[in-house]
Amino acid sequence: MKKPHTSEAEYFTAAEQLSQYLQGFSSGAPSKLRALALSDWQQAARAELRWRQASFVRVLDYRLLEQLADGSLDLAATALDLARRLEKSDKI
Numbered sequence: 128m129k130k131p132h133t134s135e136a137e138y139f140t141a142a143e144q145l146s147q148y149l150q151g152f153s154s155g156a157p158s159k160l161r162a163l164a165l166s167d168w169q170q171a172a173r174a175e176l177r178w179r180q181a182s183f184v185r186v187l188d189y190r191l192l193e194q195l196a197d198g199s200l201d202l203a204a205t206a207l208d209l210a211r212r213l214e215k216s217d218k219i
Contacts, residue, residue, distance in 0.1 A: 133141075153159040184192065194200035 149160060195202055
C-alpha cells in the first residue's frame with residue numbers, strides 16, 4: 128500500500144527494488160515467497176530501523192550521549208539543520 132507522502136514513481140521504484148530482493152532471496156521458489164507472506168513485516172522493519180538508529184548512537188562519546196539523554200542536545204534537529212545546509216550548498 129502506497130503511503131500518502133510517496134509519489135507514484137517512488138512507490139513503483141521501491142516496489143520493483145523489493146521484488147528484485149525477493150526474487151534473489153527465493154531463488155524462484157514460490158514456497159519461500161509464501162512463507163514470507165506470513166509475517167508482520169512492518170513491525171520487523173520498524174525494529175530494524177530502531178536497531179540502526181541505536182547503532183549510530185553507540186559510536187557517540189559519553190558526553191554527547193549524556194547531552195542527548197538530558198535533552199540539552201537534539202540529534203534530530205541537528206541532523207535536519209545539517210541536511211538543509213548541505214542541500215543549500217548543493218544548489219549553489
